[in-house]
Amino acid sequence: MSWVNGVDNSPYGLHNLPYGIFVHGRRSGSVGVRVGDFVLDLAALEERGLLDTSGTMRSETLNAFMALGRSRWEAVRARIVEVLTDEFYQAAVERMLISVDDVTMRLPFAVADYVDFYSSEHHASNVGKIFRPGQPPLTPNWKHLPIGYHGRAGTVVVSGTPVVRPSGQRKAPDEPAPTFGPSTRLDIEAEIGFVVGTPTEIGDRVSVDDARDHVFGVVLLNDWSARDIQAWEYVPLGPFLGKSFATSISAWVVPFAALDAARVQAPVQDPATLDYLRESDRSGIDINMAVSWNGSVVSRPPASTLYWTPAQQLAHMTVNGASLRTGDLFASGTVSGPNRAEAGSFLELSWGGSEPIKLDDGETRTFLLDGDTVVISATAPGPNGTIVGFGEVTGTIGAACP
């Protein structure tokens, strides 16, 4: 199909075409699209008159492009396929392909508001059993609404950014008073993040059937979590410093439209939801994640098991009239499947720290040690037997500041 070598069987073939911000040599950032093992410089493509994005490609963020809206996203996507397929363009466009090994990827978009949901029933149940043994694992509201809260947008960082171990207050139930120090229960949360392109006005609602008009694309997200800090602080107003030190996202934003073939039946919802959460064509997304800890794959969380879909999250988030801005990021919450080896946090994998996890090199872990590296990667089924690659979101833990 494509004149680019080896692209047709790549997870970054023409069925995917994720966008990112890359830096090459001494130039400032530009929008690029990943094609196989190359980055196509879309700013160069536009400057040569071969693409029309209203001048949004020479930019340090995807925001201006994302703000153009769905019909323009579709037109640009179709045009990129055209220039990569029609040999008429090959001689000109070939020179705009740069090896992915020669570029540095930046945070792909300026994050407006960041909302984290709690959409995995298995994760919420596990957490309930670990923290509140003997009580019903799910809170009474859990099956009626997608629980969510706002996180810190200013500390969302791109994959590869080092993560400094946070310090803070923590108090075990049997201790008389809190103490201060580096977190001793540093954890991950393997999540899917949804990126808003088309904004809304304050007072508007986004119908549960209109998500595609607003969601530009999807990233992998690791919501690093200090469980000891979180446990002491979170009653009654929710997680704060236990989460706000860093949230890592993958560098490539997979277009929402590239995931049509990955649509699958989402779990049946019982009890039935209120009308504003009822989709006319309910579907989850079959994204298969892998969590690697110092090179050992310790979990394979399946996003298809999420109880609440992105369309429901978006409808809920705006049902009170809250506006959307281009660059809003909302995430699934930790993705955990029904089996232990499908859990998206070390809290669950080690069952509250009580059952250490064995790595391939024979070492064991419960929570993260300094120097540890976590890589979350994912794929989804594409059309005609293809695979959609998400790249990865990775981070290495640095020692706490003194």
Next chain:
Amino acid sequence: MSWVNGVDNSPYGLHNLPYGIFVHGRRSGSVGVRVGDFVLDLAALEERGLLDTSGTMRSETLNAFMALGRSRWEAVRARIVEVLTDEFYQAAVERMLISVDDVTMRLPFAVADYVDFYSSEHHASNVGKIFRPGQPPLTPNWKHLPIGYHGRAGTVVVSGTPVVRPSGQRKAPDEPAPTFGPSTRLDIEAEIGFVVGTPTEIGDRVSVDDARDHVFGVVLLNDWSARDIQAWEYVPLGPFLGKSFATSISAWVVPFAALDAARVQAPVQDPATLDYLRESDRSGIDINMAVSWNGSVVSRPPASTLYWTPAQQLAHMTVNGASLRTGDLFASGTVSGPNRAEAGSFLELSWGGSEPIKLDDGETRTFLLDGDTVVISATAPGPNGTIVGFGEVTGTIGAACP
């Protein structure tokens, strides 16, 4: 002192000089400073060579100016005092004064992250007594750390913006299932907001003694709250849609430096806090607020009673290495004094809706009705018997969207 008529006895005298973004006629926004009943056009002042702010005055936000840092804020403030005092400048500068009645004020800064604290012991105790009768009113962590959470930055609006009644899910304890509809317990929260100017890098902490290097100024804030939506959603991850539909702030940002004379002893903290929260010169700010409901003053919340100071909030918010951005907004949480008539929310003033509040016109209220207007105003003591005015934050409730 000043050649501007009537300014010396004004709450907007040279001891105050709050900044805002104004629009006059068909021009776009500029930075202005309030002087008595006038706005001084600082963009015009700079363009005539009478002020040097590195070109940050012709702007739709204060952010570029705020990012210059404390020494530049101080130099600009001193220079504004100079041109308003020295008659040498009178003829030139007089023409740059515009009546406040002839301008429209905009949101003064682009909000980066918005964090809301819960710093009033009286408020937290009242809420505990109303919602959890028979239990200890404060959670075990309350006196050890300033509890806070992230709010929605994208729905922070300037004073005067209409507030649409939010709809959402709510469920009374005696109801079998949640229902959907307009909030029936729409409330206010009278707060003080602190605006960050100087940013930090991820991994850095702001010492409890360095708040002045980062806090540019202070606004009044009304964190509109739908109590019925909040009560059903907030366990376990905190408030979300009950708050995210609108947060109003005053149009004028009072410089932190203008509040030196308003520094007062803050409440003694017992138990003693951990070291990172211990100020070498602990002080609160004596800001006296008034809450007016359809013209009747129903409460006078005293910010001097806040248990946690802005310096402690800032030190806590960054102790885990979370970075600050120019435009970050962090708020005190509802300000309530020890007496009922000093409470900063209608939830408290009506004691959970059980004791209606009588307005001057004979009407009674528990929560907000469509068409109601709430005005929060405030003053603080200035130097030499002057008064520092904050202006007001106002909003009128519009009917819920169908």
